[in-house]
Amino acid sequence: MKILFFGRGVISTQYAWAFEQAGHTVDFYVRKGRKETFGSSIKLEMWDARKGKKLIKESWNIKLHEEILPNYDLIIVSVNTEQLPGAAQFLSTAAGNAPILIFNNIWQDLKSSIAPLSMNNVVFGFPGAGGGIADNKLRGGFLKMVFLEKPRAGTEHINNKVRELFESAHFKISWKKDMQNWLWNHFAMNAAMEAEVLKRGSFSALMNHNDSFSNVGLNMRELIPVLKARGAKLDAISLLLTKIPPGLLGTLFNKVIFAKGSLPRLFVEYNNSKAGFAVLEVVREAKKVSIPLTRHTIAFENTEYAKEI
Known part of the structure; x- marks a missing residue:
């Protein structure tokens, strides 16, 4: 699959690395000026716990874009909670018909939290990961488990796409009937x-x-x-x-x-x-x-x- 991550944060970077290792194409969308600031690589020092505990230490080359290109199979949004309304507003015009996984902490009701995006084009989930980035070095890691909502009427095709993506990278999904x-x-x-x-x-x-x-x-x-x-x-x-x-x-x-x-x-x-x-x-x-x-x-x-x- 061709995956776009919204932002180059801790969660986005770790799962993007795992998906690329599984054979997928991953890109990052960043704000104007961030491409030069971030550079074309990031240092990783993170624990991969999908199969035991494995420490990953490498400099990983990444692809950053300051505009959203067409033809992504999936867009994944994992941002600070206060940034979600702005991200949803931007994606409502920039994402086209690309399905979106909101991989985020949310306090508001789900529908209003992603307005003006359509609920029929969005599924919700939550990562099993953590850490931080300082001086272009990520320290953290991810567990085997991720959390995803069970399909709502009209989102089955997106859920299947998301399930296939995570399972291809050997993650285990904990399905939540009531994600809200x-x-x-x-x-x-x-x-x-x-x-x-x-x-x-x-x-x-x-x-x-x-x-x-x-x-x-x-x-x-x-x-x-x-x-x-x-x-x-x-x-x-x-x-x-x-x-x-x-x-x-x-x-x-x-x-x-x-x-x-x-x-x-x-x-x-x-x-x-x-x-x-x-x-x-x-x-x-x-x-x-x-x-x-x-x-x-x-x-x-x-x-x-x-x-x-």
Whole structure:
């Protein structure tokens, strides 16, 4: 297949590399001026966990374009959440009839999040990957699992194309019947974590304090009324974060889920992105329905987001 990735971010770069290894053609669309800034290659230091754990270290040559050319089999969008509305607006005129995979964290309802794109031309998914880019070097990795929505009426042909693409590169798909609900829960969990990141100063600092995930659990408990106000059903991870006592939860995350040397821990430690937008989104939503989010609001103190709430 001929695949176009929207942007040359951490997620896009890692999956593009995997797809090229599987024999597909991959290109990147970047904003005006970024082609010269990024250059024609990127250094990779990432873990490939599709078959065991394999460290990839290489300089990878990439193809960047500052305009979208015709005849792509699929366009994949994985951008910062706050960038999605602009990306959707741009693609509504630039993408033509190319089907689109939105591979993204989303808090709004799915239809409005990608307007004015047509839901019949879009499928939603979420990566199993993480990391960061600094000085044109990517450090991170990806797991075997990716998450995709089950076909909606009218999207079966796109889902089949996406399934074939990921399976050709030896990824395993976890199909989600209610992708909207899954994303609401995941976004809330991300906001609970980002609130603690704002307190600690960075994602790597989050991993180096024993009580961080006890606090994440308390943050998540505060978000449950907001999720319920949206009509969301709590999934297994949300229940885990809210039902297990904070102290035990901290031990579980520090010793098991994010144990030292584990890939999930490395993915978070390498994350050098700016935290806070997810927190801002849930606080805005809570204000609309008059639900207090004391812990999340306090997390904004002394940050640029304080004036926005």
